[in-house]
Amino acid sequence: MNSITRFVHSSLTVAEMEARKIRHDSTELWTRLVQPALWLLVFGEVFTSIRGITQGNYTYIQFITPGVLAQSVLFVAIFYGITVVWERDAGLLSKLLSTPSPRSSIIVGKALAAGVRGIFQAIMIFALALIIGVNLRFDILDVMGVFITIVVFAMCFSALSMILASFLKTRDRMMGIGQAITMPLFFASNAIYPLSLMPAWLQTVSVFNPLSYGVDAVRSMILTGDYSTLPLDALVLGGFTLLFLAIASVSIRGMVE
């Protein structure tokens, strides 16, 4: 096996570990559906009926479905570092890092694992959106595009979470920081309202928020069909993901030192 094959093989193995765990126990997937369901069913329905926020020809619930999807994946990913801290405490991380598999492949595998969870979230939220009658475009290529975006997006934030975990090192601190950054990321993005409604300073902030690009990409594929901003979304999201993965591959050493 050459080094690229080995890298891919190891990354997929680490992701496979996660998939197997989900197969044994899927409770977490279901409990994680509660929050996005509330956003759609309560927040979405209410704001649709009062017509407080309108965006083009779309109802508010159409507008926020991609946002809620991205948000629920963000939540899964941003707390992913806690799993890694847990594995460190249990000695599992040391053992993974002591195998001949390259360190970066373990990190990429862990990030992919967060992507696997993200896909399950996406499927469930799509199903929910269909049941409550949200009108979305379900073109096969678009749906595949959304899944790819979700995986990259989950990798981006789970890598960020692993970077934080390698410096913070305890579950309690990770819970704290997770709580502290998810809401600001969420509110300073185009997930639940269009950027044009934000004050100028917040618009500036959202330009640096990878969440906005993820939401925009998903929205363009399943709602508007307008792909003009898709290359920029892909570039920014992909760039952040690679950057975070690279930093996490180095910083993870600090977890086992």
Place this chain on the structure above:
Amino acid sequence: MTAIEVTDLTKTYPPDFTAVDKVSFKVDDGEIFGLLGPNGAGKTTAIKMIMGLTRPTSGSIRICGIDALSSASQVRQLMGYVPQAISADGDLTGYENLLIFSKLFYVQKKDRDIRIKEALAEMELTDRANDLVKHYSGGMMRRLEIGEAVVSRPRVLFLDEPSIGLDPSSKRQVWNHIMRLNKELNMTVLITTHDMAEADELCDNIAIMNQGRFVAAGTPSELKRGMGGDMVTVKLSGGAEMPLMAELGKVVHVLDDTVSILTLNGETAIPKIVGYYEQNGLHVLSMSLNRPTLDDVFLKYAKVRIEEVESYSQARQARRSFMRHAG
């Protein structure tokens, strides 16, 4: 051939704590080598440096002749590691744990299934292979981890406190498995322990480590012989700190009212020691005479008794680790 060669290995942590201080040793191919020492002696740090998990401050490490610092991933292919905490994944089955591990070690697809079945049979886990590991007992989890070595076939296996927190019968089972890996698969084994019975039973050679340094090394019998004489243990009614006359023997250890004395000839020394204490107004409550054990060797060099080392907190930690996995 030399399996492990460590030269002047040093690890310092800022500001000025030296965890491992210029440690050098060699382990021959096929040997079981024991690293003994109290908590905080630097054993785990030393293993982590050899495994490439912690970067040494200075020194060199060669595994089967290959430089472990410059060719880290090549060397990791030759090594297996069982950390102190139970590291099997409780949310996967025993079979899956071995499968994932075999893939991360790049075991060829055609060998994978055979080796996993072999490992499960060897570790007597075949009938529990498809149960989640969190439902295993502590001893079974440990065996599963040792089974990973059967799958990945390392040349050198590192076990950090392999039997800590296990009951006596599980402990013996784990020892038997370690010895079989050593004999049948010709694996060189390095274990850290502070269980002297374990070291005596398993190890061809041992080194005693204290405060980051090697303070004694040799085969268990050499070290015991090297003590030169008998151990007399005296329990007094108080005043155990009182110094002893040099010609009677050497006090190696004092714990509460019990004094351990190393003396050349125990039989003749006993009446003199009793007389000496009685003369000084101390009551001798009980006495015993023993050949030196590894425990005494350890006590002499590490200056602490094993019972004090196997601290409550560490035992509790190990137990918690099992419980966590047991969900």
